[in-house]
Amino acid sequence: MNSYEPEPRPRAVVFAYHNVGVRCLKVLLAGGVDVALVVTHEDSATENIWFESVVSLCQTEGIPYITPPDAKSAELLAQVKAADPEFIFSFYYRHMLPASLLEVAPAFNMHGSLLPEFRGRAPVNWAVLHGATETGATLHEMTVKPDAGAIVSQMVVPILPDDTAFEVFGKVTVAAEQALWRVLPSLLDGTAPRINNDLSKGGYFSGRKPEDGRIDWHLPAQQVYNLHRAVAPPYPGAFTDVNGVRYVIERARLGDRHGVLQNGKTDNVAARSLPLGLTVVDNCVFGVCGDGGIITILALTADGVAISAQQLQTRLAA
Known part of the structure; x- marks a missing residue:
């Protein structure tokens, strides 16, 4: 056998x-x-x-x-x-x-x-x-x-x-x-x-480093939003430094050039001639970009701690 x-x-x-x-x-x-x-x-x-x-x-x-x-x-x-x-x-x-x-x-x-x-x-x-x-x-x-x-x-x-x-x-x-x-x-x-x-x-x-997540607010909103998407958590995140504090975008959405928000309301944020970078309008956090477009920031940290729109507004006004 x-x-x-x-x-x-x-x-x-x-x-x-x-x-x-x-x-x-x-x-x-x-x-x-x-x-x-x-x-x-x-x-x-x-x-x-x-x-x-x-x-x-x-x-x-x-x-x-x-x-x-x-x-x-x-x-x-x-x-x-x-x-x-x-x-x-x-x-x-x-x-x-x-x-x-x-x-x-x-x-x-x-x-x-x-x-x-x-x-x-x-x-x-x-x-x-x-x-x-x-x-x-x-x-x-x-x-x-x-x-x-x-x-x-x-x-x-x-x-x-x-x-x-x-x-x-x-x-x-x-x-x-x-x-x-x-x-x-x-x-x-x-x-x-x-x-x-x-x-x-x-x-x-090449490989990417955390520093590559630094936001250049002079860029068009689509490019800034793409950077956020590319490095959003669990990656280190897109960030901007203001007055010695590092702000990291955790979640965001893209607004159009006229400031159309994701909840369907329209607020002409871009027409307010706001400076480039982080800003707060009507208790909402935005990033104003070089082409007049905006990103709506839904979650933000400051030096690793979650920060509200009201807290950010107070800091930016100081």
Whole structure:
């Protein structure tokens, strides 16, 4: 009687972090991939950790994981080689993988935009900041040059006019899961398509720092509103400094050039020749912008503490 020998599962080493890392890892497991090793990050004590934990998933699933500080170390290369992977995946891992790692096995990265658009860091935030109306997730071959390899799978999501980057990131996480899920069988059997990633289009973007959230009130209202949307909580937020106090916009809506408020009432705020920046009219907080347009500020903090319209008016009049 012949004993049953199960077919060996394809082995992978996965570099992963954040929500996309968690969801795409789950797709690999559901798709029958043997995840031999996960490489992830230690959470930073200085960062607002609002996202899911890859380490927790590994502990739940019994997957070996490591958190090396450097993706270029000889020790990490040896550990990856020892895992003998047939595939390498990178799902929102924050370090570039060197050529030595990419040579171990075919490597694929999940990027949070529709490549070749918004290559580089913080793609969702940049897409919102630039007023894009759609974005998505792209699985592509990894090369030494970031986000430059052939496209394997893409999934599109809309960016609605009032979506914050946090809301868009939630959509992109689902798009990443779908993009990987639908191509995984053909990727594993070697028949997945390869689509040219035209680097003459789009562009590279750098990482963002909290200071990049500083508001220039000379800009048009739409651009100021886009900045707010791009960095609204849980990101650090768009801010302005007045008399040594840092005011951070927590929630806002865009008004038109005639000051149409979101509750349907019309108040010609722009026609009052108010100075640029924060102002209070009829117990409502506004930001007056360079084109005469306004943003209606629904929640504001002062040095980290919530502040009312009346409190702000008192401070601005002092």
